[in-house]
Amino acid sequence: PIEQREYLVNGEMRPWARKTQDVWSPIYVQTENGLEQKRIGSYPITEPSDAMEVLESAVKAYDFGRGEWPSMSVSKRIEAVEKFTQKMITKRDEVVKLLMWEIGKSLGDSQKEFDRTVQYIYDTIGALKDIDRTSSRFMIEEGIIGQVRRSPLGVVLCMGPFNYPLNETFTTLIPALIMGNVVCFKPPKHGTLLHYPLLEAFRTSFPAGVINTVYGRGNSVIPQMMESGKIDVLTLIGSSKVADQLKKLHPKVNRLRAILGLDAKNAAIVTQSADLELAVKECMLGSLSFNGQRCTALKIMWVHKSLVDQFNARMAEEIGKLKLGLMWDKGVNITPLPEPNKPAYLKELIDDAKTHGASVINENGGETVKSFVYPALLYPVTKEMKIWHEEQFGPVVPVVPFSNIQQPIDYLLESSHGQQVSIFGKDISQITKLMDVAVNQVSRVNINSQCQRGPDSFPFTGRKDSAEGTLSVTAALRSFSIRTVVATKD
Ligand code: G3H
Numbered sequence: 001p002i003e004q005r006e007y008l009v010n011g012e013m014r015p016w017a018r019k020t021q022d023v024w025s026p027i028y029v030q031t032e033n034g035l036e037q038k039r040i041g042s043y044p045i046t047e048p049s050d051a052m053e054v055l056e057s058a059v060k061a062y063d064f065g066r067g068e069w070p071s072m073s074v075s076k077r078i079e080a081v082e083k084f085t086q087k088m089i090t091k092r093d094e095v096v097k098l099l100m101w102e103i104g105k106s107l108g109d110s111q112k113e114f115d116r117t118v119q120y121i122y123d124t125i126g127a128l129k130d131i132d133r134t135s136s137r138f139m140i141e142e143g144i145i146g147q148v149r150r151s152p153l154g155v156v157l158c159m160g161p162f163n164y165p166l167n168e169t170f171t172t173l174i175p176a177l178i179m180g181n182v183v184c185f186k187p188p189k190h191g192t193l194l195h196y197p198l199l200e201a202f203r204t205s206f207p208a209g210v211i212n213t214v215y216g217r218g219n220s221v222i223p224q225m226m227e228s229g230k231i232d233v234l235t236l237i238g239s240s241k242v243a244d245q246l247k248k249l250h251p252k253v254n255r256l257r258a259i260l261g262l263d264a265k266n267a268a269i270v271t272q273s274a275d276l277e278l279a280v281k282e283c284m285l286g287s288l289s290f291n292g293q294r295c296t297a298l299k300i301m302w303v304h305k306s307l308v309d310q311f312n313a314r315m316a317e318e319i320g321k322l323k324l325g326l327m328w329d330k331g332v333n334i335t336p337l338p339e340p341n342k343p344a345y346l347k348e349l350i351d352d353a354k355t356h357g358a359s360v361i362n363e364n365g366g367e368t369v370k371s372f373v374y375p376a377l378l379y380p381v382t383k384e385m386k387i388w389h390e391e392q393f394g395p396v397v398p399v400v401p402f403s404n405i406q407q408p409i410d411y412l413l414e415s416s417h418g419q420q421v422s423i424f425g426k427d428i429s430q431i432t433k434l435m436d437v438a439v440n441q442v443s444r445v446n447i448n449s450q451c452q453r454g455p456d457s458f459p460f461t462g463r464k465d466s467a468e469g470t471l472s473v474t475a476a477l478r479s480f481s482i483r484t485v486v487a488t489k490d
Contacts, residue, residue, distance in 0.1 A: 002041035002098075004196045007050075007215060010057035011208025013199065016044035021216060023193050026104040026336035026371040027326065035370065040101050043192050045216035048224050054212045055225050058155045058182045061209025069210045070152045070180040074132045078125050080205050081178050085121050087201035095166060098194035100327035103162055104336040104371070107328045109290060117167045120456050121174050123473045128178055131477060146487040152180030153257055153482060154232030157225060159218065161237040161261075162338060163293045163393075165191025171456070172235040172259060175476035177211065181233065186214045186222065190338040218242070226250050233480065237261040237295070240465040259469035259479050264295045264419035264462060265391050266442075266451045269408045269434065270303040270311060271425035278448060279307075279424040280314045283397075286422060286450030288322070288375055291337060292395045296420060296451045299392060300381070301399045302408040308401045312379055315397065316362035319375050336371035337394060343368045346376075346394045353378050353385040353398070366396070391417075405434065412441040418463030420444040420451035443467070 005020075006013040025038040046054070061067045069077070092114055099110035131150060139146045156176040160169025165188050176183055187195045192215060202211045214221050225231060226249040233256070236243050240262040250256045268286060270279045286298035303311045322333040337343065350366045358378045360366050365376035375395035381388055387398045402408055412421065421438045423445065425431045431447060438445045443461045446452075453460050461470040469479050 001039060002193050002196060004041065004043040004193065006199070007044055007046065007054070008199050008203055008211065008213045009050075009054050009209075010060075010212070011203060013203060018047065019045040019216075021045050021192075023102065024340075025101045026338045027101070028336075028370045037371075038101075040098075041193050043196070043215050046214040046221050048221055051214050051221035051225055052228070054184055054214050055155070055228060055230055057209040057212050058184050059230050061207065062152075062154055062182045065152065065154070067182070067209075068207045069182060072180065074128060077178055077180060078128060081121065081125060081174065084201050084205035085118060087205065088198055089118060091197040091201065094197040095194050098197070099166065099191075102192075102194055103165060103190050103338045104327060105290060106332050106335055110327070113164060113167045116454075116456070117170045120167070120171060120473065123456060124174055124178060124477065127474045128477055131474075140490065143490045144487050145490055146485050149484045149486065150179065150477070150481040151484040153480060154181060155230055156181045156183045156233040156235060156480065157222070157231045158183050158185045159222075159236045159238065160188055160191070161295070162188040162190040163290065163295070164237075165194060168237045168261070169195075171471050171476060172237070172480075173211075176233070176235065176480045177206070179477060179481040181480055182209060183211045184214060184225065184231075185211060186218060189217070222246060223249050231256065233257040233259065235259040235469075239263055243468075257469075257479075259471065259476075260467055261295060261460070261471065262462065262466050262468070263391050263417055264297075264466050265299045265389075265415060265417040266296060266420045266422070267408065267411060267415075268298045268301045268303075268422045268424065268450075270301065270307060271405065271423070271427065271430060271434070272304040272306050273427035273430065274304075274307065274424035275426065275448070276307060276310055276314065280311065280318060282422065282424070282448070282450040283315065284318050286452075287397045288319070288333070288395055291334060291373070292375075292397075293337070293393055296453050297393075298422060298451055299398075300388065300411075301397065302402050302411065303399055305401050305403045308379075308399065312361055312377065312399060315377055315399075319362050319365070319377060319397075322375065324372060324374065334372065334374065334395070337373060338371075340371075342394055343371065343373050346373055346392060346396055349385075349387045349390065349392055349396055350376055350378065353381060353387050356382060356384045358382070358385060358398075405430065409434070409437050412438060415441070416465045418442045419466040420446060420462075422446040422449060422451050424448055
């Protein structure tokens, strides 16, 4: 077990002897008392007064933009991030192991998450060098010579999600840092310990106070930090409800910059002309990779009536081939879910759908053993069911049959979510019409492929309740900075 007893504040690993939080893996192990969840360590719970000290350390390091870090040249900041990354790479095995134990991600996916993060940092450095080159150019217009620079915004409060605790956290934290901002960082409840091996690398790569950590339940420390008005940028990958509550706490909510990745309910629309095998392959990946715990996951499948029986049969067959096991098992697909309440929530969704006339149409669908939930294919799903509206964020695949293309279009128009959609079909004219409607409802339309965030150079955002601000290598650098013009008369 890892018993973390320090937090990072003002360039120090501050010892902690007060309240701590035990961390339980989603894995159960046999003990003399029967099957018990495996305890893998603990971390310090930040008290509200300490959270304010953490915040003050960041405020001091920023010092109204006069601090060492915000005033440092871009090339020096890049050097610091490179130094950090080199140290981070030496911690790969430890972090990957913790990703598996803490959030139940398979070995292959945990390695991918780590490597994708490192690549993201290098891509960010490359993009910043490009921006910096452009910024050094002068413009001459109407007798005025101007230069446009990108300046930092201030103190960033950064909170990542449990499903990509390293990668998605770093897609905000790294661009925020490299643009000269200072950061207070709260790792997700499931996915805290895996950051511990990186703290020393943070501490030794950046000036004191540039990166600081808080831990524990967000609702006990974050409100106070927001109410202080000293946070300039809120970044949260999580629920829109939490984001709304937090934003309201800030005294200058209109001035607070928010970069948020929020709820999503991405639809697949499998039209009459779809290549069935391709649609099944992509819908399997889209709905069940990492047990459906991706914001970009396909969470509702609209399938044309002429194909729906075949689609369901093939999906059930493919689900039957998935391998259930532990994270390090070769070829594993179904792993334990880290959120303790999730199995019960998924059961509630399935039971509710059954009450309203749907069935689980695959063998063992929805069966739960401790933290494992076997994927459930639900059919036919209708508007009366909770699963139509709620984001399951788990291995439940609802299928809705349609006879008229206007039905999935109405779904997109009425939905409060607007992240992505996947359209399957070969009839170019119909697909184009559908695409034209969809582009004004979501922020990415995938043709004959699943929904996903990558490549990381593509803008990642959403409409309606799904996002605020844009992430991607270059967009994130813009999101965490402001254009500043330096001008003089010719
Ligand atoms: O959970 C939300 C992530 O942004 C999904 O990323 O599409 O690369 O799995 P992904």
